[in-house]
Amino acid sequence: MSDVAIVGVGCVGFLPITPELSYKELMYETAVKAYEDAGINPRKDVDVFVTCAEDYLEGFSIFDEFVPDQLGAALRHLFTVSGDGMLGLATAYMLIKTGHFDTVVVEAHSKASDILTYMDIVQFGLDPIFNRPLGGHPYYVAGMEMNRYMHDTGTTPEQCAQVVVKNRKNAISNPYAAYGANVTTDQVLCSDACFFPLKKLEISKPADGCVVMVLASENITRKLTDNPVWVKGVGWCTETPNLETRDWSRAVYTEIAAEMAYKSAKISNPWKEIDFAEIHDLFAYKELQHMEALKFCNYGQAGKLVEDGITALDGEFPINPSGGLLGMGYGLEASGMQKLLEVVLQLRGEAGSRQIPEAEVGLAQTWRGIPTATGAVAILSNSE
Amino acid sequence: MFGKKRVAIVGAGVTLFRRNIKETGKELSYEAVKMALNTAGMELKDMQSVVMGSAPDAFDGVHMKGEYLADGAGAHCKPYTRVFVGGGTGVFTPLAGWWHVASGQFDTCLVVCEEKMSSCYPHPQFAFTTIFDPILERPVGMNLIWIFALEMNRYMHKHNLKKEDIALVSVKNKRNALDNPIAQLAAEITVEDVLKSEIMAWPVQRLDVSPTSDGAAALILASEDVAKEVTDNPVWIDGVGWCIDSTQWTNRDLYYPDYVEYAARMAYKMAGIRNPPKEIDVAEPYDPFDYKELHHIEGLLLCKKGEAPKLTREGVTQRDGDLPTCPSGGLLGCGNPIAAAGLMKVSEIFWQLRGEAGKRQVPCDPRTGVAQAWGDLMQYGSVIVLRR
Amino acid sequence: MSAKIKHFPGEEVETKDIREGKIPTEKFRPKAKFAWSAGVAISKFLDELKNGKIIATTCKKCGRIMVPPRIYCEKCYKPTDGWAYVKDTGVINTFSVSFLAADASRLKEPIIVAIINLEGASEGMGIVHRIEEVKDWKKVKIGMKVKAVWKPPKERTGAITDIKYFKTMEEI
Numbered sequence: 001m002s003d004v005a006i007v008g009v010g011c012v013g014f015l016p017i018t019p020e021l022s023y024k025e026l027m028y029e030t031a032v033k034a035y036e037d038a039g040i041n042p043r044k045d046v047d048v049f050v051t052c053a054e055d056y057l058e059g060f061s062i063f064d065e066f067v068p069d070q071l072g073a074a075l076r077h078l079f080t081v082s083g084d085g086m087l088g089l090a091t092a093y094m095l096i097k098t099g100h101f102d103t104v105v106v107e108a109h110s111k112a113s114d115i116l117t118y119m120d121i122v123q124f125g126l127d128p129i130f131n132r133p134l135g136g137h138p139y140y141v142a143g144m145e146m147n148r149y150m151h152d153t154g155t156t157p158e159q160c161a162q163v164v165v166k167n168r169k170n171a172i173s174n175p176y177a178a179y180g181a182n183v184t185t186d187q188v189l190c191s192d193a194c195f196f197p198l199k200k201l202e203i204s205k206p207a208d209g210c211v212v213m214v215l216a217s218e219n220i221t222r223k224l225t226d227n228p229v230w231v232k233g234v235g236w237c238t239e240t241p242n243l244e245t246r247d248w249s250r251a252v253y254t255e256i257a258a259e260m261a262y263k264s265a266k267i268s269n270p271w272k273e274i275d276f277a278e279i280h281d282l283f284a285y286k287e288l289q290h291m292e293a294l295k296f297c298n299y300g301q302a303g304k305l306v307e308d309g310i311t312a313l314d315g316e317f318p319i320n321p322s323g324g325l326l327g328m329g330y331g332l333e334a335s336g337m338q339k340l341l342e343v344v345l346q347l348r349g350e351a352g353s354r355q356i357p358e359a360e361v362g363l364a365q366t367w368r369g370i371p372t373a374t375g376a377v378a379i380l381s382n383s384e
Numbered sequence: 385m386f387g388k389k390r391v392a393i394v395g396a397g398v399t400l401f402r403r404n405i406k407e408t409g410k411e412l413s414y415e416a417v418k419m420a421l422n423t424a425g426m427e428l429k430d431m432q433s434v435v436m437g438s439a440p441d442a443f444d445g446v447h448m449k450g451e452y453l454a455d456g457a458g459a460h461c462k463p464y465t466r467v468f469v470g471g472g473t474g475v476f477t478p479l480a481g482w483w484h485v486a487s488g489q490f491d492t493c494l495v496v497c498e499e500k501m502s503s504c505y506p507h508p509q510f511a512f513t514t515i516f517d518p519i520l521e522r523p524v525g526m527n528l529i530w531i532f533a534l535e536m537n538r539y540m541h542k543h544n545l546k547k548e549d550i551a552l553v554s555v556k557n558k559r560n561a562l563d564n565p566i567a568q569l570a571a572e573i574t575v576e577d578v579l580k581s582e583i584m585a586w587p588v589q590r591l592d593v594s595p596t597s598d599g600a601a602a603l604i605l606a607s608e609d610v611a612k613e614v615t616d617n618p619v620w621i622d623g624v625g626w627c628i629d630s631t632q633w634t635n636r637d638l639y640y641p642d643y644v645e646y647a648a649r650m651a652y653k654m655a656g657i658r659n660p661p662k663e664i665d666v667a668e669p670y671d672p673f674d675y676k677e678l679h680h681i682e683g684l685l686l687c688k689k690g691e692a693p694k695l696t697r698e699g700v701t702q703r704d705g706d707l708p709t710c711p712s713g714g715l716l717g718c719g720n721p722i723a724a725a726g727l728m729k730v731s732e733i734f735w736q737l738r739g740e741a742g743k744r745q746v747p748c749d750p751r752t753g754v755a756q757a758w759g760d761l762m763q764y765g766s767v768i769v770l771r772r
Numbered sequence: 773m774s775a776k777i778k779h780f781p782g783e784e785v786e787t788k789d790i791r792e793g794k795i796p797t798e799k800f801r802p803k804a805k806f807a808w809s810a811g812v813a814i815s816k817f818l819d820e821l822k823n824g825k826i827i828a829t830t831c832k833k834c835g836r837i838m839v840p841p842r843i844y845c846e847k848c849y850k851p852t853d854g855w856a857y858v859k860d861t862g863v864i865n866t867f868s869v870s871f872l873a874a875d876a877s878r879l880k881e882p883i884i885v886a887i888i889n890l891e892g893a894s895e896g897m898g899i900v901h902r903i904e905e906v907k908d909w910k911k912v913k914i915g916m917k918v919k920a921v922w923k924p925p926k927e928r929t930g931a932i933t934d935i936k937y938f939k940t941m942e943e944i
Contacts (some may be wrong), residue, residue, distance in 0.1 A: 001488055018809065019809050020809070020811075020812070021809060021811055021812070022808065022809050022810055022811025022812075022813075022814065023808070023809075023811075024811060024842075025811045025812060025813075025843055028843070028844050041849070042849055043847075043848075043849050054441070054447065054448055055440055055441050055442070055468075055514075056441055056447040056448075056804060058806075059514075059518070059804070059806030059808065060514060060515065060518075061440035061441070061442050061511060061512070061514040061515045062439070062440055062468070062469075062470040062515045062759070062760055064468070064469055064470065064628065064760065064764075065470065065515060065631055065760040065761050065763060066517075066631050067628075067631075068628045068629070068630060068631060068763075068846070069630050069631050069632070069842070069844070069846035070844060070846075072846075072849040073628060074628075074629060074630035074631075074846040074847065075627065075628075075629050075630065075642060075643065075646060076627065076628065077625075077626055077627055077628070077647075077650065078628045079467060079469050079476060079626060079628070080467065080468045080469060081465060081466070081467055081468075082448070082450050082466040082467065082468045083450070083465060083466060087465055090465075091465065091480075091483075093487075093489075094483045094484060094487035094489050095483050095487070096487075097487035097488055097489065098388065098389070098483050098486040098487045099388045099389075099486075100388065100486075100654065111808075111809075113809075114806050114807055114808050114809060115805075115806055116805040116806060116807055117803045117804060117805045120802065120803035120804065121447055121802070121804055122447070124445075124446065124447040124802045124804065125446065125447035125448045125451070125452075127446075127452065128445060128446060128798055128800055129408075129798050132798075132800055133798065133800075235463070236463045236464075236465070237461060237462065237463055237464070238451070238454045238459050238460075238461075238462065238463075238464040239460070239461055240454065240455055240460055240461075241451045241452050241453075241454050241455055242455060252461065253461075256461055257463075260463065368448070368451065371451075372448065372451045374451060374454075374464070396774070397777075398780070399780060399781050399782040400780050400781065400782030400784065401782075402782060402784040403784075403787065404784065404785045404786065404787055404790060405782045405783060405784060405785070406783040406784075406785045406795065407781070407782060407783065412781075412782070415781035415782070416781075419777065419781070423774065423776070423777070445800060445802070447802075502787075502790075505799070506875070507875065507876045509872075509875065509876035510874070510875045510876065513874050513875075518806075518808060519808070519810060519814055519818070519931075519932065520814075520840055520899070520900070520932050521900055521932075523931060523932050523933045524885065524900055524901055524902060524932065524933075525873070525874050525883065525885075525902075526874065526885075526900070527870065527872055527873070527874045527876070529870065529872055530868050530870055530885050533868030533869075533870065534866045534867065534868050534885070534886070534887055534900075535866070537866045537867060537868060537914065538865070538866035538914070541866070541914045565780055566780050566782075582871075583869070583871055584870070584871060584872050585868045585869065585870035585871065585872055585885075586868060586869040586870075586882075586909075587868070588868070598782075599782070630846050631846075632838075632840070632842075632846070634840075634887050634898040634899055634900050635838070635896055635897050635898060636896065637865075637896055638866060638887075735774045735775075738774075740774040740775050740776055741774070741775065742774075742775030743775075745775075
C-alpha cells in the first residue's frame with residue numbers, strides 16, 4: 001500500500017475582509033498557486049478533487065455546484081465533504097490508499113466577511129428542540145466548557161491569557177496571518193468577559209482565506225518533488241452532538257482521533273517523537289485542553305507548560321508557531337487547513353522568520369467549533 | 385481490481401418514505417441503522433467508521449446537520465464524515481463508505497442516508513431557491529421545477545419526442561412500486577392520467593414528478609475477510625464513479641448528461657465492464673422526473689442517445705424485460721427523500737442480486753447491477769456497480 | 773425491502789395535523805443573511821448592464837466568447853484574455869412555461885422562463901431569463917429569435933433585472 005505525501009500547497013489570505021475577490025476568484029487564485037507549487041495541470045493530472053464546505057457558511061444550498069470551474073474540475077471527479085479541511089485530507093489519504101487514485105486535491109476556504117449574521121448561523125447549528133429555544137449567543141457553550149475545564153484542572157485565567165499573548169505575537173511574523181499583535185496578559189484579562197469566564201480577547205476573530213493542497217501517491221510524489229511532506233497518520237472522531245451528554249472538561253474527540261493517528265504513525269511517546277504542533281485555538285483555553293487530549297502532557301498540566309514558555313516559538317515544544325487562529329484569524333472550515341499549512345511550511349523549511357530549526361515531525365489538530373464535539377488529527381513528516 | 389481490497393455490502397435497511405414522518409431525523413437514521421445491522425447480524429460496536437449522506441441543511445433546519453444527526457446514525461465516539469453532492473448523495477455515500485474500507489483504514493463502515501424534507505415550512509420547494517446563483521439566477525425567480533422543465537423540453541426537442549413516450553416511465557414505476565412496502569405513491573395509472581394532470585411548468589406535469597418526502601436508509605459495508613465471516617451472500621462493490629460538470633449550466637446543451645456518462649465510464653472501467661447493455665442485468669437510474677430515467681439510461685451507456693423511449697415502449701425496461709429498470713418503483717413510485725432515495729436504489733440492487741426482492745424480484749437471475757444518482761444544477765452523476 | 777423483512781419503521785402523519793398543532797412541533801426562523809462580493813468578472817458584467825450592454829470574456833486558447841463572464845476559462849484552466857460585447861438578441865435554446873411561483877404557490881398567469889443563447893457569444897452560451905409579451909404561450913418554440921427589453925436608464929441599478937425580460941421578434 002502506497003505512502004501518501006503532500007506535494008503542493010497554495011494559500012491566499014488570511015485577511016479580515018476580501019471585498020475585491022468573489023469566493024470563486026479567491027479559490028481560483030489559491031488553486032493556481034497550489035498547482036504551480038506541485039507542477040501539475042489540474043485538467044490532466046488530478047484524479048479526484050475534494051472540497052470542504054458547509055452550505056450555511058457559504059449562503060448556498062448544495063455548495064459543490066459552485067466549485068468545479070475555479071479548481072479546474074469541470075467535468076471531473078469532485079465532491080464535497082461537509083466538514084473541516086482536515087477531514088478532506090483524511091478523505092484524500094484514504095482515496096490514495098485504495099490504490100485506485102494517484103493525485104487528489106483538497107480545498108477549503110472561508111469567506112466569513114460575506115456572512116452578515118455569522119453568530120445566528122452558529123446558533124442555527126444548535127439542537128432545535130432542546131437548545132435553540134433557550135436563545136442567547138451560542139458561545140455560552142464555550143464559556144460553560146471553559147468554566148468546567150478550569151474547575152477540574154485548576155488551570156488559571158492567567159494561563160489562558162498567556163496563550164493569547166504567545167499566539168498573537170507569533171502571528172506578527174506570519175505573512176498569512178490577519179491579526180498579529182503585541183498583546184499583554186493584562187489586556188486579555190481586562191477584556192470584556194462576554195461569556196464568563198471566556199473573555200473577548202480569548203476568542204479568535206473570523207477571517208477570509210483559502211488553502212488548497214495537492215496529495216499524491218508514492219510514485220507520483222517521487223516524480224514531482226524532492227521535498228515531499230509525508231502523511232504518517234490521520235485520525236478523526238465525533239463524540240456526540242448532544243450538549244447534555246458530553247464530557248465538558250476533556251476533549252474526548254481529540255483523544256480518540258489522536259489515538260488513531262498515533263497508531264498509524266507508530267508514535268508511542270508524542271512528547272518525544274513530535275517536534276511541534278498546530279492546535280485548534282478558536283478559544284484560548286481550547287489550546288490547553290487539546291494539548292492534554294493529545295497526550296503532550298498530563299491532564300491539567302498544559303497551563304504550566306505555556307506559563308513556563310515551553311510552548312513558545314523558541315521553546316522546547318513550540319505550539320502554534322503560525323500564531324494559531326487567535327493570530328491568523330478563524331478560517332471556519334478551513335481552520336484545519338490553516339494548521340496543516342503551517343506544519344507543511346515548517347517541515348519544508350519555508351517558514352521564514354518563524355522557522356523551527358530541524359523540524360522533522362509535526363502534528364496538526366482541528367475541531368469543528370461550536371456546538372460540535374468533532375475533531376481530527378494529522379501527523380506529517382519530511383522523512384519517510 | 386487485482387491486488388486491491390474488495391468491499392462488500394452485507395446488510396441494508398430502509399424506513400418508510402412518506403410526505404411527513406413523525407420521527408425526527410435522528411430517529412429515522414436510528415431505525416434504518418438498526419434494520420441494517422439486524423439484517424447483517426452485526427452490532428454497532430462492530431462498525432469501525434460511519435459515513436452520513438444528507439442533502440441540503442435547509443430542509444432539516446439545522447446548520448451542520450451532519451453533526452446533528454451523528455448520534456442517530458450510530459457515530460458515537462467513532463470516525464464520522466458527512467459527504468454531500470446534492471441529489472447525487474444517495475449513491476455517492478456508499479462510494480465514500482467504499483473508500484473507507486478499500487483503503488485498508490477500516491474493516492467495516494456504516495453508511496447512512498437521511499432526509500427530513502417536511503421540516504421546511506411552508507413547503508420544502510422553497511428551500512430549493514437557495515441552490516441558484518444569487519446574482520444571475522435568483523432575481524429571475526428560479527424554481528427547482530424550472531430547470532427540469534428546461535432540460536425536459538430540450539431533450540424532447542432534440543429527439544423529437546412526445547409526452548406519451550415519456551409518461552410511460554411514470555406508469556411503469558408507479559406500478560412497480562405497488563410491490564414495494566415502503567412506497568409513498570404507488571398506483572395503477574395510465575398515460576392518459578399523466579397527460580391530463582395539472583401543468584406545473586410545461587412540459588412538466590404533476591404525474592411526471594416525484595414528491596418531497598421523509599425517510600432514511602442504511603447499508604453495512606465490510607472488507608472481504610469480514611464479509612465472508614458474516615454472510616454467505618455478500619454483494620461486491622466492483623465499480624465506483626462520480627463526476628461533476630461546470631457550474632455554468634446555461635452554457636451547456638441539456639439534452640444529454642455528460643456527467644452521468646463520465647461517472648459511468650469511471651465505474652465501468654473499475655468493474656471491467658466493456659459492453660454495458662449486455663453485461664448489466666438490472667439498473668436503478670435516478671428518476672425524480674419520468675424523462676430523467678430515459679436521460680440517465682442513455683447517460684449510463686445502456687443504449688444509444690435518444691433510444692431510451694423506444695426501449696420503454698417495447699417493454700425492455702419492465703421487470704421481465706431484457707434490462708429491468710427501476711424495479712423498486714423508483715422515486716416516482718416510492719417518493720423522493722433525496723439522499724435516502726438514492727441509497728434505497730442501491731439497496732434495491734443489493735436485494736435483487738441476492739434474490740430477496742420478493743414480488744419485485746426480476747426473473748433474469750441478475751449477477752450485475754448498477755445504481756445511479758443525479759444532483760446539483762444538472763451537474764452531478766454518481767454511479768455504483770454491484771456484483772454477486 | 774428485502775422479502776425477509778416484514779416491518780418498516782416510520783409513523784406517517786398528515787400535513788394538516790402539523791399545521792393545526794395536533795403534533796408537537798418547534799418553529800424557528802433562521803437569520804441567514806449574506807452579502808457576496810461579486811468579484812471582478814461579475815462586477816463588470818453588472819456595471820455594463822447599467823449601461824444597457826452585455827459583456828463577455830474571451831479565451832484565446834479555446835476561442836470561446838463566454839457569457840456570463842468569468843476571469844478564468846474553466847475548460848483551459850487559465851485566466852481569460854479579454855472582454856467583448858455581445859448582442860442583446862438571441863435564440864431560445866430551451867424554455868418552460870411555469871404555473872408555479874418560486875415558493876411553489878400556483879400562478880394564474882404563467883411565467884415563461886428560458887435559456888437564451890446570445891448572439892455574438894460562442895455557440896451554446898446562454899443566460900437564463902424570462903420571456904414576456906406572449907399572448908399564446910403554446911406558440912413559443914425552441915429556436916425562436918428574441919430581443920431584450922431594458923429598464924429605462926434611470927431605473928437600472930446594475931443587476932440582471934436591468935433587463936426586464938426578453939420578447940420574441942415575431943408576435944405570438
